[in-house]
Amino acid sequence: MKIRIIALAALAAVLVSCGGRKDPTAAAHFDASAKAEPVTVVPYPNDITVGTGAYDLAGTAVSIGKAIDEASAKVIRDFVARLETVTGEKTVETEGGLAFIVNENMAPEEYALIVDSTGVKVEAAALGGFLYATETMKQLLPPEIYGNAKTDVKMLLPAVKIFDAPRFAYRGMHLDTCRHFWSVAEVKKYLDVMAMFKINRFHFHLTEDQGWRMEIKRYPRLTEVGGWRNGTMIGKDWGSNDGIRYGGFYTQDELRDIVAYAAALNITVIPEIDLPGHMLAALTAYPELGCTGGPYEVWTRWGVSNEILCAGNDAVFDFLEGVLTEVMDVFPSEYIHIGGDECFIGDSDPWNSCPKCLAREDELGIPHGPMAKHYLQNYVTERVQTFLGEHGRKIIGWDEILQGELAPGATVMSWRGVEGGIEAAEKGFDAIMTPSSFLYFDYYQSRERDKEPICIGGNLPIENVYAYEPFDGLKPGTEDHILGVQANLWTEYIATPEHLEYMLLPRMCALSEIQWCEADRKDYDRFNGSLDRIFRALDILGYTSCRNVRGEIGLDRVPARSEEELQEYLNNNPIGW
């Protein structure tokens, strides 16, 4: 027996010296004396206990349960590959170290992460859970985990027990691609950072008065004509025009690529075709769809045109059905956003002077008068809702769709405050809360406006974002109608990726805690204390972020990036998928 033990020890010594491999088992990797760092995970886990000691992930054993689906296995393998890159050590596929296990009793986005002297155990049921467990692990590790090169910093995972699941199912972030257009590479980078903070819905704003951004094969002029504007106003000078033709659009292949990329990050893409207002680009392409027949011109200035689709013309509904058929073909999401906001700017009522619209009101028995436009908008909304419903889809609309009489089954996106969401929930509609006073990321981030890049206005420092509580003001018993929370990023005054990211980050991190954390888990001081580590991670990943919370105001310190640098970011795939 003794001889056998000596022989095994000798063999182990030979293996270590030949392969340079460490013993992959848990016992060899757990350091009971490692000092615990404060947990800086954002969004903060809903159930976490911090123990003592830490697990060194370099060269560990890794086991990926056989029942794990392909998409989750890819996320796990990418995480392991990242570990190998930054540690310079190969992991070993065997039991006894870092284990990923399917637990079918868990909800799809739930996960457990247990790190102790017996190893690291991750349990989840599906992609969301496994992805979020790896995101949490990356946030528990030193930020060098996000790099693309070997580092001497040890990848020590602190001893923790985390049982985590989101407060809200709908955790959205919006992007306006119309006022300014964002390349596929930038959109993917935006999705990456959303996933890092466990955000799972991408509201893709694709149509506007200032540009139409989705290729529609039945209506090629939408992008040939509607995708371009003859210049853009300069700063806040409403009478100006820089004279530079501006535009762009996504082909359907590109959009499918974005949808697939997002799906791998547990993100559903919800496209928005804003109707019947915000349609000037489409009207420029197809003037016969408007009440007056035009001519129209894709807007070169901000604001909202009061030229809208004609509600009295059946050809408009043929057009919308044709567009939405292609939208459904590209975007598999259950929800399609149909806009519905700001059709009537001020007291405007373009339908009231259109014989076709007035005839439609008569046909529907809508009495003429100040309320008629709302009921006529209800008619448009319901026709579109019925068409989408026949194809198994549901609508989301901005809170204006509640005016008049909204048909059952619509979901209301409350943006002009919280009142729309509260009213919707009381009336039995589902709602998504995105009140501008808390969640419009195009607003200024500090009162020192002279140091900030130009903005649309407002004042939304990160602590105000963080303070938002989605159930405030709700009638008790209606909470279940609140599907979740979203922030919006309109891009009138945002023309570069650096500026876009500056407006997004770190306010989106605050958003993620509203969406993920139970109300009593939120703590602004703890969150703020986490931001130093997050800033380091974002720096390593190549994101621009606003440092107002650290007294550094403004975008001037950030060098501009080229599209090639962005592409290189994606080629390096630094987040790890």
Ligand code: ACM
């Ligand atoms: C909006 O901000 N017009 C929805």
Ligand code: ZN
């Ligand atoms: Zn009309």
